[in-house]
Amino acid sequence: MGLLSDPSISTQSKLVDGLARHVRKVCYALYVAGVAWFFCLALPEFNHGTYLSENALSPGLVYPEIRIDANRLAIQLLEELQRERKDHLSTTPHAWIAAKMNEFGLETHTHNYTLRYPFGGGKEYHGKNIYGILRAPRIASTEGIVFAAPYRAASSVHADISASVPLLLAFADFARRKNYWAKDLIFLVTEQEQLGMQAWLEAYHDGDRDLDVSKAYLRPGNLPARAGSLQAALNIEVQDLEIDHVDVRIEGLNGKLPNLDMFNLVQRIMAREGIASGYKQAPRKKRRHSQSHFEQNLRQMLTMLASQSSGVPTGNHGLFHRYRIDALTIAANRRATHATLKGSPGSAAVPLLKAIEGIARSLNNLLERFHQSFFFYVIVNNDRYISIGDYMPALVALVACAFLKAYLTWSTLPATNAELDKAAGWLKEHEQEVELEENLDPDKFELPYGSVLIYLTATLLIGFLCNVLPLQQYFLEIPMGAAPLTTSVLSFLSLIGFVLPFVVVLPPGGLELLHVAFLLIYGCALIVIGLLNFALGFFAAVLTVPLVIALETKEENSRSTLRNTIRLATLAMNPMMVVYVIVLAMTFYQFPELPLQKIMLRAATAAMDASAYGLIDSVIYGNWLYFVICTIFLPLWIICWTLSLSKRRDYADYLDFDESPSTPSQLQSQVQPQSKVKTN
């Protein structure tokens, strides 16, 4: 370590320089530590058993009072509904549902909404939700709980869940006879999957406000009646009254989760009723017992993060989270065979009805919104979880690489090096003047802050345009599908980003400064994304941090093969490329029988659709994914691409400058013309 024994450098700089030489090793060590920490979380020593921390819930203290007559009612309603479905192939039998709700004594209302589909010249869709309110008998209507069942028309491509509505109605009929409700119960039947729910929620919360109708894509309208502030919601998706298992779905919009207490409550009550239930519960036959605990846990964690990272809710419950209403879906799956049927078919749904009753009574006990337990967690197993405090270090370790590298790059910028050389030179000549000179030096030498800032702004502008352009009236009027339109706009803007570093070249020191700025923005962006949606932030970090660590602007330090590899990797990390690769992998997984060429073609159309859906999701539901990719990841990629190319305008000048520290006037003259070139 000759560096450390060099007397010309102060101790602090010694450390910094020492680190700077090994910055890659240190960063890769951090990266490995972060990833290893994440894997460790699957070990039982690193995660915790779930528990209920909200006392008020008191789950399972009441005996269920719902009896077999409710099940009989459900069966009868299901038969009636099946007859109705024959007449309503592609619509919801609104009249029948409303009539039943009225019959059970609920305060029944309908809610109309309109979707103005912006692409391809514009179209209008109309939808209708039905809801019945059961007012709390002995308390003011200040709080409410929602029990929702989506209705799928017979023509839908998704699995038939028509049993949910009869089950909901049977429970409503039971609940109406009870006097202990301290909150209004809302029984809601929505149509058109998440759209209906989104419209209902918007109408519930903002329906009486005057919104700019011309701008809104979804016009939710208003509701004729409300039930106070909503405390919790339970979405019920039942395939059949005879169920095999219940899958508890929790991931909401943008990866938000309901309070862990809510999940635990459902698990506890389901267990009491003897229903096989869990997060991503597999059917009885498919449950694997051969895997080790560690493998199972890791698989569970990764599937949860994967479904969270897209930000798309896994059910109608996910839209509630935006309004700070804890909600989840209990998706009851049909029993495959009747061989294992224990009880008579006449009592098949009783356990599920009892579970719904138990959940309802616990939610009824709530004194305020869920606030005790975790909102940020990863489910490892049905009874084990990782809290934010435990999983965040993994991401922090990954992101720390960026900040560490940013600091070390900053402290070893050419200017600073020059200063140090100069200082070292002077130290030998006249030792007493060193302090004075060091204070003066930074003023003399100036990094091209202005041009770097302009460059950054330009890249961010490209990202911003990705968000805005596809929704401009001019583009919308083109008679073109959403997918080709979005894709073409995105590809065009990405192309601009691709070409940008060839056209605009930064002045000396600019690349290094850009590198520091890139690392800082990248680090901040990842940590913020990770806080809002850990899954997205973590996956993005795992994917990109190695590249960011490897990235180097100093040409003389690295071999050309390494540089080319980095360039290739950067190209592969293009957000559009990544989206395509992910879609390709999913297509391959789903249709393994197809030939590769067909798969690639199909994946391309699917990726185009995905980008269009991302845009639509962002404007209708408020999904951030499209925004994050366009406004954050794309600009970051452009900068990364610039850095990996390391195009220097005036290489000779730069070398010159590096060797002998130039006077301020010389530097000024160097900087000035280049910034002009850039603006040209």
Added chain:
Amino acid sequence: MFLKLLVVFGLILASCRVEADNTSVLPEGFVDAAQRSTHTNNWAVLVDASRFWFNYRHVANVLSIYRSVKRLGIPDSQIILMIADDMACNARNPRPGQVYNNANQHINVYGDDVEVDYRGYEVTVENFVRLLTGRTQNGTARSKKLLSDAGSNVLIYLTGHGGDGFLKFQDSEEITSQELADGIQQMWEKKRYNELFFMVDTCQAASLYEKFTSPNVLAVASSLVGEDSLSHHVDPSIGVYMIDRYTYYALEFLEKVQPFSKRTIGEFLQVCPKRVCISTVGVRKDLYRRDPHKVPITDFFGAIRPTRVSTDRINVTLANEDDFIFDKDKMVTKKPFKIVMESQFPSELFK
């Protein structure tokens, strides 16, 4: 006239003493107890400090004790009942207007004649301390005051959620053991009690009486420091825990006590052994001068004052003195009787 009255009283007292000395028909133990028991009236302060539906059991606790002391003779005017939440009318209560302390639901402890003196948000630390020390604000209703005196035996029962050295009131504040000890010391200094029985059913309840220094205080707590007090059972039709263990077993004992029962406080202190209570019951006797095993439980839980039964004739009519004197010679000449009043104010100091 006043002097005459005093003379008659003096005579009666003198004759009584002569009789007691002579006959001694009453059992010695009772006489002993009666002479030591100096209280003339009983008061009870019953506090439920916690609110919310899931704390139903605390309300059931306090109402059960209320029912017992009322049954044993303390009138409503001398019971201060503080209940922080209204369970009977809670919208979640499947049996509106009723509170039970047992899953069998045979006693509605929220009966027809419960007088709650401090309710809901009136149950605060400030109000409780003001009540104990008698520093109630102007205009406080008589029913909200503890009008005890130097002859009062006071029962204080607290229930709620406690920790090491404090008891939580409502959801926002807590009374510390030091504040409690200071309040009781002030009661003693202001001659607001003769004897005080302090009973508390919370987690780490024993921490609440640790700081007491005032004399004549007997304290019992449902659990020691570091222990939780547990609930007894759930009523699955209401969906809440019904009653706490310690109070449950205390009530089991009290239900068998009748107003003239010979049960003692000593027995009462042992109602909840660890095997049923799970927590260890803490007792503090060092401030109390009497042997708890000789103190009738009704000294605190009832309104039974020491009485003596006399079968002999005692003349208590306040007739003219001359009417009774038939033979002046047979009369025992009594010495001149003079009453010296203690001066109320040390005026001699200022002379």
